Amino acid sequence: MSLLTMIAKMSEGFGRTCAIFFLTLIFSLPLGMIVALLRMSKNKVVSAVTRFFISVLRGTPLMLQLLAVTYGPYYLFGISVSRNKLIPVVVAFSINYAAYFAEIYRGGIESISPGQYEAAKVLGYTKVQTFMRIILPQVVKRIMPSVTNEVVTLVKDTSIAFTVSYQEMFTIGKQIANSQTSFVPFVVAGVFYFVFNAIVDFVMGRIEKKLDYYK
Amino acid sequence: MKKTLALILAAIMVFSLAACGGQKAAADEAAAEAVVEAVAEEAYEEGAADAAEAVEEAADAKFIMGIDPEYPPFSYLGDDGDYTGFDVEVCKAACEKLGWEFEVFGVNWDEKLVQLDSNECDCVWSGMTLLDSMAEAGYVLSAPYYDNTQVVLVKKDSGITSSEDLAGMAVAVQLGTSGEALLNGDLADLTATFGDLVTCDSFLKCFTELDGNAVDAVFVDAPVAKAYVEGKEDQYVIIDEGLGAEQYGIAFRADDQELCDAIEGAVAELVADGTYAKIADKYPDIKNNLLFLQ
Known part of the structure; x- marks a missing residue:
């Protein structure tokens, strides 16, 4: 198999890798905010339950969660395993990443001094207005580096989808490596991930710069 | 108070590191001496002990x-x-x-x-x-x-009786097995008729996919299929067409x-x-x- 065919084959899988990546971000970024707000809820029960879920999601491997989401419903309730593996993969990834994002958001929100809330109150802002117009813009700026960190990790974590036989780029790379008794596909995969992450780095850097309007 | 404590701890760390370095240097020196002065009695004895160990290992x-x-x-x-x-x-x-x-x-x-x-x-x-x-x-x-052949494992109620019936069906195979090599090689024509070829990383996953109706058939080595079906003959059928005989x-x-x-x-x-x-x-x-x- 020539290097070009190899790259062509792996590019096919790369589309699926991108699907996991973008869908996970689309779902987990907002979901993380909801989880963060629940986690900071004044209601002790809500806060404690959310905290427990976050600790489970962060304390067990993503691979295990992926297996649980994919095969769990079948073993527990006899529900058929999904034929389109993208669904369980995106569900598992989104839930897992939402837990990490939630903690990043929480850190950001709690870093804003209470004086700002008081000032907003004096100026007649409602609670929602205070959060949306004053707190959130500052939080977004502060958490960008941590979010970039997670996003970069997500690019590499997509290879875990192999566990449930989702044919993403690394799975195909493994198949080629196996049939050709060759290490080249792994090198190709490494280059793919690196280039993808370089682009992610660049884009996130631009966003960070754009948000830097106070300085 | 805290600062003093930190300083003391830092000092202890530095000294302990230095001590490690000293010991290592001494050990290196000793090793070098042992090689160079192989005639020296002490080193000679050490070498003999090593040789004895090597023999024992063999x-x-x-x-x-x-x-x-x-x-x-x-x-x-x-x-x-x-x-x-x-x-x-x-x-x-x-x-x-x-x-x-x-x-x-x-x-x-x-x-x-x-x-x-x-x-x-x-x-x-x-x-x-x-x-x-x-x-x-x-x-x-x-x-x-x-001598091994590849068989197709299907559920009894699936209605699949030959490899031709697999047209349009989803088939699972384990990555790295001869079945996978076969489906992507000599049997590529058969594979082309499949609706989908799902590559799993273990047989358990292949069988779980079959049980969970995610795939319609598993392409697998005959003895593995037989071992899995044992005691569950009422649920599965093994289709043996002598595909990809291998050793x-x-x-x-x-x-x-x-x-x-x-x-x-x-x-x-x-x-x-x-x-x-x-x-x-x-x-x-x-x-x-x-x-x-x-």
């Missing part, structure tokens, strides 16, 4: 068998938590014959040859199909001991011809004294396909 040589820990009945985790299976038992008996210490190492099947090359195990012996590509890559291969053997590193000869010799002895047949009796599913017993 005497109780350790043979590390590389297996796929999820490949019953050839190699799998037994009920008692130890690896067992036909191949494991034969290898163990062979090592006993040779007086070698025996150890099992579970390889990652799709990287088995890399792990063999990196000395993580001394052979790959686990229902492994002998491929031309292995011989071409320089690996020392044993004579085949088992199992053992792979050794390129420079290990002697090791291969030793193992083959020991196995031949086991066949001659009946131990081999006795082990085979425990695995009725595969017994008929064993070449040494035919």
